[in-house]
Amino acid sequence: MRTLTRVLEGIGSTLQLLVQSLSHVPTLPRQWGRFIEQCYLIGYTTLPIVAILSFFIGSVLALQSGYSMENFGAKQFIGSLVGLSIARELGPVMCAILLAGRVGSAIAAELASMKVYQEIDALETMNIPPARILVLPRLAAVLVMMPVLAIIANLVGWFGGAIVAKYTDFIAIDPPAYFAALRRFMEFKDVLNGLIKAEVFGFAVVLVSCNIGLNTRGGPREIGASVTRAVVTSLILILVLDYFVTKALL
Amino acid sequence: MQNSQQTARVGLFFILGVALIWVTFETLSGGKVFKDQGYHIVAGFTSLKELKTGDEVRMAGVKIGEVEKTRLAGRRAEALLRISPDVKIKADATATIVMAGLIGTNYIGIDLGSEAAADLRDGAEIKTAVTPDLNSVMSQIGELGKKIEGALGNLGGALSGDGKSPGIIQKVDQLVTENRENLAQTTGNLRSITDKMNRGEGTLGKLINDPVLYTDLQSALSEIRGGANEAKTFIANAQAILDEVKRGQGAIGALVYDQKAADDLKASIANFRTVSDNLAKGKGTLGQLLNDDTLIRDTRAIMRKADRALDGLDDAGPLTAVGVVANGLF
Secondary structure, rough: HHHHHHHHHHHHHHHHHHHHHHHHHHHHHHHHHHHHHHHHHHHHHHHHHHHHHHHHHHHHHHHHHHHHHHHHOOHHHHHHHHHHHHHHHHHHHHHHHHHHHHHHHHHHHHHHHHHHHOOOHHHHOOOOHHHHHHHHHHHHHHHHHHHHHHHHHHHHHHHHHHHHHHHHOOOOOOOHHHHHHHHHOOOOOOOHHHHHHHHHHHHHHHHHHHHHHHHHOOHHHHHHHHHHHHHHHHHHHHHHHHHHHHHHHH | HHHHHHHHHHHHHHHHHHHHHHHHHHHHHHOOOOOOOOOOEEEEEEOOOOOOOOOOHHHHHOEEEEEEEEEOOOOOEEEEEEEOOOOOOOOOEEEEEEEEOOOOEEEEEEEEOOOOEOOOOOOOEEHHHHHHHHOHHHHHHHHHHHHHHHHHHHHHHHHOOOOOOOOOOHHHHHHHOOOHHHHHHHHHHHHHHHHHHHHHHHHHHHHHHHHHHHHHHHHHHHHHHHHHHHHHHHHHHHHHHHHHHHHHHHHHHHHHHOOOHHHHHHHHHHHHHHHHHHHHHOOHHHHHHOOOHHHHHHHHHHHHHHHHHHHHHHHHHHHHHHHHHHHHHO
8 A cells, every 4th residue: 555655656746747847948948058968968978888789689689580580581571670670669668778777877866865965955945946957957858869869779770780680691681681671661650659769768767767866755875775766667667658659659 | 168068069969860860761761862863653553552652663673763652543543653864664664563572562563665665754654554463362262262162062071971861981881881791702702712823723823823824825825926927928918819810810810800701701601501401401412322311221232232242252263253243233
């Protein structure tokens, strides 16, 4: 019962935080500096790990599908399979998971420590809503950066698949054939679906992490607990949202 | 400084992302970057089947463009094709929707057309032809399957019966059941016959097992063959004789084919008949000789007289012999 209450409390406070943040949207141009800083943290610094992970996801996907499809002579469709899988599903989901691990945890830790060390209380005392200067720039930054991360993840993943398809003995499909197969069964709609999903996941991760960070109660030990909670909640939320967004977009 | 560098990086990153999204969009949605390259032709079909935007247009298997747009135009479907500017399509060329694979990839195939025909211009309409698609082929196969199923059902019914009348299998079963003893006896007989044959008993067994019989049979056969050869020679000779006869050569030939000889023969036979008639009637010397027994009686009397005369001769001597004979005779 207490758990349920806490879950409902979390959902309620998250929505409340969202509404508060949206109410401060007009102040965004005046927070340009913060916005850029968050863009840098969320997008630019996350790029390397996203690229590495996507490359190897594309590679292993090509390897596995090549191994399986070889049995029934459908090797030439590896490009389509890798392309569609990454664009529609793996690209956005992996980006969001990395975001939860790298950015969500950082946000939760930062806001939780601010809360624990009463910096949030100080802001509120100065009539500066934390939703305005701490949450809104992050949400805006993730909305701008997430599609960029996702498209890079897609392209790097596709190229990873192409390289494996060419240099694996039992697959041996040249990049032109690989990309021709990829193009044949894919439309921009598929990529757009992925980008929309990435946007939704990223927004949810940042919002939930901010909320958990701001709602930290107790001493410094709670900072760690909040970080853990933020990451776990984000991961669960990503996969649950994934199902519903995919269904809505189909 | 730190802040402006950060801003620049974020800006660069963002521009990179937007550029990548744009490139992906252009690549996957038919490459509108190149929309000014090439010219358009329209291909109208009753159904575009699985054809979609971005599918290839090929001439004799070579890619010459792609489907830029598909649309409904009244009672038909139209595909707007963008063709490379260096490829000319003849006015009498025909476009068909060709299936490249079983899983729904299609392209538009255009044939070369005739050399003399004019080139199609931008916006012109190309002739099209309908090709049977996989669905129609599948439905035909389905109908075929139904027919086969019906035929097999009939066959099955005939074999196993339909409840009212027994099927072939049941009839055979019944036949076998009813005649089990006969069959057993027959097979027993057959076995004893084959056993005997194996052991070389009986005519057939000897025929099969005894090599002497085989040799005899072979020599008999060779004799028959010799006889046949002789018969052949005989027939050939007969044929040669017949040929000669036909040619009118030889006695028979002359008889059969020479009118004069035949007439002579006929006359001879007639004469012979006259002679024999006369003989029968006792005409002439020979006839009398044959038919008149007085002659034989006279002859016998003469002989008796001669006998007596000879006896007298023995007594009278040779000088009176002539006189006695003459006396006896006359």
